[in-house]
Amino acid sequence: MKPHVACLMMSSIDGRLHPSRYTDSPDGTRKEWSGLYERxxxxxxxxxxxxxxxxxxxMSKAxxxxxADGVAAIRPVHVAAKADSYAVAADRGGKLHFDKGDVGGDHVIVLLGADVSDEHLAELAGDGVSYVVADTAQIDLAAALDTLSAHFGIRRLLLEGGGGINGSMLAAGLVDELHVLVAPALDGGDGIQGIVSHGAGGLAGTVKLSFLSATPMEHGVVHLSYDVRSDRDAS
Known part of the structure; x- marks a missing residue:
């Protein structure tokens, strides 16, 4: 059974996700807005x-x-550690590198495509990182979530973007809730990715959002909450 997935993002009023580009506001600063998100x-x-x-x-600059010598490349699942909290990264091509097995105290799990090299898997294992290798070159996100539940005991997961992974998870019908903290700011840049991105076709006809709440927070931020259902389930 897949974990319950809640997508949590911070956005400018025009839907952009990089606070470094946001306009200033008399109601707060980027640091204060980020603090609300972390809370x-x-x-x-x-x-x-x-x-x-x-x-x-x-987050990982390695x-x-x-x-390390003697480290084997195990497929399809390598459990380096069990933890109370996990940092999961989707990295189909095996381009991420780490120098330790955690990010901010959360144990790292990497989701990988089938064509990742054994050398890269051994590198991850040697650094104390867990991983899940898909059956195909593309990551089957639904199967990956099932594996996270079965092998690591993950029951509730926060999806926290980029826009590409958010869009893929939404399109696959894997997101149960959407939470957006809207900062009192604008971006306005051309060609800048928003909190959700899913190619030229977008997400029309894939999901339906049901409004749950709008909660004012400090520093001019509004917390918007929605129930998410795939169009297949809602029809």
Whole structure:
């Protein structure tokens, strides 16, 4: 059974996800807005959080390195550790590197495509990182979630973007809730990715959102909550 998935994002009023680009506001600062996001992240009490490769690369600055001697590449699942909280990254091509097995105290699990090399798997295992290798070159997100539940005991997961992984999870019908903290700011840049992205076709005809609540927070931020259902389930 897959974990319950809640997508949690912070956005400008025009739907963009990089606070470094936001306009200023007399109601608060980027630091204060990010603090509200982190507070809600903690209050939602999930077992794990999931991001895409680009987002995780901003947190782990390690480069490629040879695996430790004697480390084997195990497929399809390597459990380096069991933990109270997990940081999960989708990295189909095996481009992420780590120098330890956690990010901010949360044990790392990497979701990988089938064509990832044994050398990369051994590198991850040598660094104390857990991983799940898909049956195909593309990651089957539904199967990956089932594996996270079965092998790591994850029951509640926060999906925290980039837009690409958010869009893929929504399109696959794997998201149960959507929470957006809207900051009193604008981005306005051309060609800048929003909190959800799913190619030229977008998400029309794939999901239905049901409004749950709109909660004013400090510093001009509004917390919007929605129930999410796939169009197949709602029809």
């Amino acid at each position: 809600l992240h903690g209050e939602m009490a999930a077992d794990a959080w999931l991001v895409g490769r680009v987002t995780m690369a901003e 480069g490629p390195h040879a695996p």
